[in-house]
Amino acid sequence: MVRASASAPATVDLGDPDTFADHDLDGFWRTLRDTAPVYWNPPVGGRRGFWVLSRYDDIMAAYRDDLNLTSERGNVLVTLLGGGDAGAGRMLAVTDGHRHHELRKILQRVLSPRVLSDVAAAVRANTRRLIREAVEAGGCDFAAEIASRIPMTTISNLLGVPEQDRDYLLAQTKAALSADTEDVDETDSEMARNEILLYFMDMVEERRAAPGDDVISMLVASSIDGVPLSDEDIVLNCYSLIIGGDETSRLTMIDGVHNLAARPEQWRRLKDGEVAIDTAVDEVLRWASPTMHFGRTVVRETEMHGVRLRPGEVVTLWHASGNRDERVFDRPGEFDLGRAPNKHLAFGYGPHFCLGSYLARVEIAELLLALRDFTTGVEQTGEALRIRSNFLTGFSTLPVRLRPDPRSMKEAATQ
Ligand code: HEM
Numbered sequence: 001m002v003r004a005s006a007s008a009p010a011t012v013d014l015g016d017p018d019t020f021a022d023h024d025l026d027g028f029w030r031t032l033r034d035t036a037p038v039y040w041n042p043p044v045g046g047r048r049g050f051w052v053l054s055r056y057d058d059i060m061a062a063y064r065d066d067l068n069l070t071s072e073r074g075n076v077l078v079t080l081l082g083g084g085d086a087g088a089g090r091m092l093a094v095t096d097g098h099r100h101h102e103l104r105k106i107l108q109r110v111l112s113p114r115v116l117s118d119v120a121a122a123v124r125a126n127t128r129r130l131i132r133e134a135v136e137a138g139g140c141d142f143a144a145e146i147a148s149r150i151p152m153t154t155i156s157n158l159l160g161v162p163e164q165d166r167d168y169l170l171a172q173t174k175a176a177l178s179a180d181t182e183d184v185d186e187t188d189s190e191m192a193r194n195e196i197l198l199y200f201m202d203m204v205e206e207r208r209a210a211p212g213d214d215v216i217s218m219l220v221a222s223s224i225d226g227v228p229l230s231d232e233d234i235v236l237n238c239y240s241l242i243i244g245g246d247e248t249s250r251l252t253m254i255d256g257v258h259n260l261a262a263r264p265e266q267w268r269r270l271k272d273g274e275v276a277i278d279t280a281v282d283e284v285l286r287w288a289s290p291t292m293h294f295g296r297t298v299v300r301e302t303e304m305h306g307v308r309l310r311p312g313e314v315v316t317l318w319h320a321s322g323n324r325d326e327r328v329f330d331r332p333g334e335f336d337l338g339r340a341p342n343k344h345l346a347f348g349y350g351p352h353f354c355l356g357s358y359l360a361r362v363e364i365a366e367l368l369l370a371l372r373d374f375t376t377g378v379e380q381t382g383e384a385l386r387i388r389s390n391f392l393t394g395f396s397t398l399p400v401r402l403r404p405d406p407r408s409m410k411e412a413a414t415q
Helices: 017-022 026-035 056-064 077-081 097-111 117-137 142-149 151-159 163-177 186-209 215-220 231-262 264-271 277-288 357-374 406-414
Strands: 038-041 050-053 139-141 293-298 302-304 307-309 314-318 375-380 395-397 399-404
Touching (some): 050 077, 056 314, 077 314, 097 215, 097 231, 117 142, 117 399, 117 406, 142 151, 142 395, 151 163, 163 186, 186 215, 215 231, 231 264, 231 357, 231 395, 264 357, 264 375, 277 357, 357 375, 357 399, 357 406
Parallel strands (some): 050 314
Antiparallel strands (some): 038 050, 139 399, 302 307
């Protein structure tokens, strides 16, 4: 579906998920960056208004500023405008100060490259198997049959979620954050979030009784300032890992494949080894910017571009715009797999910089490598459906045909 182009700020409400499903906002963002870098999205239908930052440098400055801005009243529009986050002060992403620092140290231990080497090897094997199977099958829905099976498997392995529960968790995760269809409303999302929390509550109980070598067992054995983490602390952080680790990586992979299908010249560069995989991964991330925004609440009055930001006001930081800022990126509207430098904001910045960035990079890199090795290209064979969300962007379905590379498929068959 071709989306209408929107450039007049007065016609755009960034709180409304339909805005993103129905409009191409490139013109709108350019107008904001040029003329209103600190823009007020007015209140709509009983929903509060909020500040919108669209320039790269301003977003970086806000991410750094944990003195005047807090994450503890939520970090996405839904919670920021909905009265706060139930995990505040306990779930890493919505905790600040000393407790954030200590909790981050605990979670960093399980998400560091050294600890994740086995997980990375499993990602590689799983991704290569899925791509080979899809090549052999002729066609597939890349979103449902491949992208859905990579991050969820990885994060489930980390957390020790049994095989038979993974489809259930995947369905709840999709309902909790993005909406694949218009039938899912905020009440369904709320219920899905509760389902995930209850699920992990049971797992924590099991691990307390019989610890294993998974992340939940490690959290059960962890303390901050001599006080063990409570069941609620552990459950909320498992929730955050599964939510943070699944949707974002999945949407990035789908967007990457969508782009490779639409831009054969970029595919060629990848296939011919003209671009380094790590460089290509960063461009896939910049382009997808799957989390369109994060946000903060003002706790001390501060100023930006002469605009006063007052305590209690909500400030949103838009990667969707910052990653296309012509003040920082050369030809920002071009998908260029060889782009360097590429200091994109897809993983945020500062004290809350994404803890799963290494894992996400591994997943995207393995996908690109498997496509390069086993196919001669990707062809989109049907319409890609957009998710409906004011936080995440991307597609929920992507029908494709993966053209086999006969030589490497034959080699793989004999291994
Ligand atoms: C934080 C993006 C993958 C776990 C963040 C933040 C961003 C982000 C922008 C900062 C939020 C803020 O400042 O309020 C992404 C993207 C990903 C991805 C684009 C994939 C392409 C992952 C994965 C995991 C993960 C795979 C876990 C396995 C986390 C956690 C935080 C976080 C725990 C909170 C860090 C903190 O508050 O200190 N992510 N993420 N993310 N992410 Fe990711």
